[in-house]
Amino acid sequence: MAYNNIKFVNEDGIGILTISRPKALNALNTETVTELNDCVGKIEADESVKVVIITGEGAKSFVAGADIVEMSTKNPVEGRKFGKISQDTFTRIENLPQPVIAAVNGYALGGGCELACACDFRYAAENAKFGQPEVGLGITPGFGGTQRLPRVVGRGYGKEMIFRANMIDAQEAHRIGLVNKVVPQEELMDTCKKVAKEIMGNAPIAVQLAKTAINRGINCDVVTGIAYEDEVFALCFSTEDQKEGMDAFVNKRAKHFQGK
Numbered sequence: 001m002a003y004n005n006i007k008f009v010n011e012d013g014i015g016i017l018t019i020s021r022p023k024a025l026n027a028l029n030t031e032t033v034t035e036l037n038d039c040v041g042k043i044e045a046d047e048s049v050k051v052v053i054i055t056g057e058g059a060k061s062f063v064a065g066a067d068i069v070e071m072s073t074k075n076p077v078e079g080r081k082f083g084k085i086s087q088d089t090f091t092r093i094e095n096l097p098q099p100v101i102a103a104v105n106g107y108a109l110g111g112g113c114e115l116a117c118a119c120d121f122r123y124a125a126e127n128a129k130f131g132q133p134e135v136g137l138g139i140t141p142g143f144g145g146t147q148r149l150p151r152v153v154g155r156g157y158g159k160e161m162i163f164r165a166n167m168i169d170a171q172e173a174h175r176i177g178l179v180n181k182v183v184p185q186e187e188l189m190d191t192c193k194k195v196a197k198e199i200m201g202n203a204p205i206a207v208q209l210a211k212t213a214i215n216r217g218i219n220c221d222v223v224t225g226i227a228y229e230d231e232v233f234a235l236c237f238s239t240e241d242q243k244e245g246m247d248a249f250v251n252k253r254a255k256h257f258q259g260k
């Protein structure tokens with residue numbers, strides 16, 4: 001599939017996925033979400049991509065939400081179809097085997113905030129702004145906002161953002177745990193790449209299993225989550241990376257993980 005509204009490059013194992021529809025501040029219309037879904041499917045199957053960074057084109061916007069112009073004429077059936085492909089795409093991002101970092105370079109509103117929340121964690125530029133403006137447009141968040149946002153920031157802040165439909169700045173987003181770090185705009189991508197490389201230095205299977213355990217555990221009771229952790233912990237002892245990591249420690253030498 002040729003992409004009109006997204007870009008993807010693999011920079012030495014770091015997959016950089018850019019939402020690129022600057023004339024609409026990278027708002028997500030059906031075409032963009034369809035391309036995103038296709039691209040995420042390819043990333044899923046591409047073992048040469050070790051970590052993914054999702055960002056928006058330009059210095060102003062990450063993603064300014066779902067496309068309001070396109071949505072304005074939808075009937076319930078069309079609304080459901082649009083919601084479904086977007087939900088499926090975001091869930092696919094959440095469950096990618098690779099860690100996914102959101103590099104929030106500007107407005108992350110509605111679907112943009114929801115996209116950021118589907119990533120494993122978020123770094124923001126100083127000019128980033130977050131919000132869920134949907135109830136001000138007569139709709140609820142529809143791409144996971146009522147579910148993922150409260151799981152990231154807690155129910156109180158999640159409900160406040162959704163009910164008020166206001167915008168919060170990067171510092172406030174940092175204070176409530178929506179983003180892990182705030183950096184100057186010009187340092188955002190380098191900071192995310194540095195963290196991506198740090199992650200890539202660790203045992204890939206262990207990172208992937210830890211991600212799965214966290215994602216599964218967050219959606220079930222703690223006893224079931226701990227039982228799942230038991231299984232992935234045990235599984236690690238069947239990998240060459242476990243032998244390598246521990247042998248390197250014991251023999252005081254550098255480690256070289258192969259993802260086996």
Ligand code: COA
Pocket residue numbers: 023024025027064065066067068069070107109110111133134137
């Ligand atoms: N859907 C469709 N188009 C959008 C959009 C969206 N979510 N967000 C921005 N755009 C378009 C604008 O319509 C405008 O297009 P135009 O030049 O053809 O008129 C262009 O992007 C630039 O946006 P503009 O509003 O002129 O920029 P601004 O700097 O004045 O304001 C925002 C920026 C983000 C505050 C404002 O665009 C906005 O509120 N967007 C909607 C955010 C939203 O509610 N998202 C949730 C949707 S569920």
